[in-house]
Amino acid sequence: MKKKSIFSLILSLTILCGFNSCQDKPFDPVDDPKDLLCNGSGWFRQYIDYEGFDCDQKIIFSSDGRGKEIIVYYDNFFPEGFEESTYTFRWYWDDEYPYSIFIDYSDGTSSYFGDMYISSYELSGVLDDYDVTFEPF
Known part of the structure; x- marks a missing residue:
């Protein structure tokens, strides 16, 4: 009887420790985040801006320190709907x-993207005081 209760205790602890090790983001960032940041295509997210427009945002980082950001605003107010x-x-x-x-834009404005998490399936962090999550495209 004593062996059975010890075995049950060990089994329970093993199961609990196994559940405790689950991660929300199963892949760790790579040693050189530049390789994933400059993934050859870019990063995409959808959001609603402060004026209520539905927006698509694409950011493309190049390994030479340059980049491009494309924002599409959707609304019937625009002649073509966007x-x-x-x-x-x-x-x-x-x-x-x-x-x-x-990030220094060509029009003289700048942004800061901090606390970045970079993996092959996600780019997230704080972009100008907003929590953002991008996915690769």
Whole structure:
């Protein structure tokens, strides 16, 4: 009887430890995040902006420190039902905070993308004080 209860205890602890090790994001970021950030295509997300427009946002990072952002605003207000804006930028890593980048747009504005999580299936972090999640396209 004593052996059975010890076995049950060990089995229960093993199962509990197994459930405790589950992760929301099963893949770890790679050692060189630039390889995944500059994935050859880009990153995509959908959101609603502060004026209530449905938006698609695409960001493409190049390994030479350049990039392009495309935002499509959808609304019946626009003649064709949508309006597209394209922005070019230069980006560079923040030396003080790992997994964070500065983005300087060609029109003189800038953005900060901090606390980035970069994997082959997700780019997430805080972009100008907003939690964002992109998927590759």
